[in-house]
Structures are given as C-alpha cells and as structure tokens.
Amino acid sequence: MRAVIFVTVGTTHFDALIRSVDDLVSGGELAGPVVYQIGAGQYEPLNGRFFRFKPSIDAELSEADLVITHGGATVFSLLAQHKRFVAVANTSLDGNHQAKFLAFLGERSSMVWTDDTTTLGACVSRVLSREPARLEAPSLASDLLAYMGVCDNRSA
Template sequence: MLAFVTVGSTQFDSLIQSVLSEPVLLSLRRRGYMNLILQCGNSQLDLARCIETGNTERVTKNEVDIEYWKFKPSLQEEFEKADLVISHAGSGTILDVLRLGKAVIVVPNPTLLDRHQEELAKALSDRGYLKAATISELPKAIAEIEPSSLQLFPPQDKSRFAKILDEEMGF
C-alpha cells in the first residue's frame, strides 16, 4: 500500500523529519504501507537540498521504499494513487483529498502565525471526515486511523455559488 505525504509549498521540516523517523515508518509498515511518497516543498533539510534540480530521489529506510521530491505541477495523481494521505492542514489540499474519498491524517503546521490550520483540522476531525494529529501524535494516528470509519465528504455542489450570487443580485 502507498502513503503520500505533502507539505504543500511551505517549509514544514518537522513533519518531514517525523515522517522519516523510525516510529512513523514502523507505524506505516505495521499498517501495510511499504511505499511512501514525500513531497517536501521548501524544506531546508539535507534531503531537499539533493533534489534542488527537480529530480526525484528514492531510498529504502526501515523496509519502507521512499520516493521524495520538492514540487510537481499537480498532486492529483499522487492523491489518486495513495491509500493514505498525510498532509499539512492547507484547506485546498484537504478538500482535494476528501473529495476523492481518501483517508487523510492532517498535521497543522504549528509555526504559522495564526491558528487557522488547527481550527480547520479540528473542525473536520470532529465531524469524522479525517484524523487530525500533531507531529508527536503522528505514529499513534497512523496506527489508529480506520479509513472505513471516516465519514464521506459531501460532494461539491457547484450550483450553490450561482444560487448565492442570484440571491445577492436579487434574481
């Protein structure tokens, strides 16, 4: 099975370090995730420096095959392939993954100035759409997440915007 980790365009080195740590890799392996793809964004870690050219690198660590890279034009293919997504708590990323019906563990970035990521993660977790975790809780979150028990996210209603616009315009 495949786990995909994304930090978006930010620098979220603590999430990357956690994902590559023995406790997280052990939790992934115990759940059957033997393949890991890591999008490391603007990381300042050594692994990110070796892929400055845009290349993809591959390593095996703790019996988990890991592919890592900085950016791609779209993450859609990775979201679709993944059995589990571990993500920063960016709203766009969360919505993209939930609309695909994928299991997702969201880790808010504690270095951001406001707490919007934490608020969003908690609200969606409280509603059962995803599992929210901190960096230190990540191994436990991986061990505990049950994709079949997560609520399906409601499908996008594209007509809603038109209805709101019509109401505002008096139609």
C-alpha cells in the first residue's frame, strides 16, 4: 500500500526509529512519500523529506495516512483522530517511561506499539490491515490520574 507516512520523535532524539523507518523505505518494505520530524537526533534520513522542529505538526498529522510516533503525547491526538499509527517506545530515555506509558494505553485501546524497532515492519503491516485504533475505556481520566500518582481528594 502506498501511503503518506509521517514519522515523529518529538523534542528529543530517537535515531533508532528514524533509521529503522529509513531502512524499511530503502528496502521497499514501506512506500512513501515519507516526512520525518527528527527532533534533536543526529541521523538524517535519505528516503524522504525531514525537518527538526515546527511550532505545530498538526498539518503533517492531518495529511498522513500512517503515523509512526514515539511514545509521547501525540498518541492521544492520534487516538482521538482515529488515525492509523504505530507507537514506538524510545527505551533510551530515562526510566523507560515511554514503554510504561504505551503499555498502559495499550491495555485500554486497540493501538499497536512496540519497544523494539526491529519489529516495526510487522507492526506497520498489522496497522495497515485493520481499522484505526480506538480507546476501549469509556474514560481515561481516573486511569490517568492513577497512572500519574495523583490522588483524588474529592472522595475524602
């Protein structure tokens, strides 16, 4: 399937993800066009257009048929927009918080995520063969408060 693909890593670096997508494109496993938001990373992809930062990536998210993202807040937006996406945890960041966050959301949605960039091709194939991810929990508010360690004083 030929699709507009947007890859985003947020404000940090995630060269392993950018390189993995670039390799999938050069190997013919992904067909672009591909736009990469590479953040503070050092690797510059060879297969597609890239930029480091913009005030907003809303246009790129809107135009994309498939988004490959790190495990950050963009995941909420993609779930709300019913976009096809794969979330990839950046395990090099302190405390591996992205994998924990994605595991938490993965239990409450039909999203596809991984913490291993070598499985990205299989994850993309799975996402493209089914409906976009949806939240399965009626409300994440109390779950998120518990996840973040915030207690609800209203019940006291």
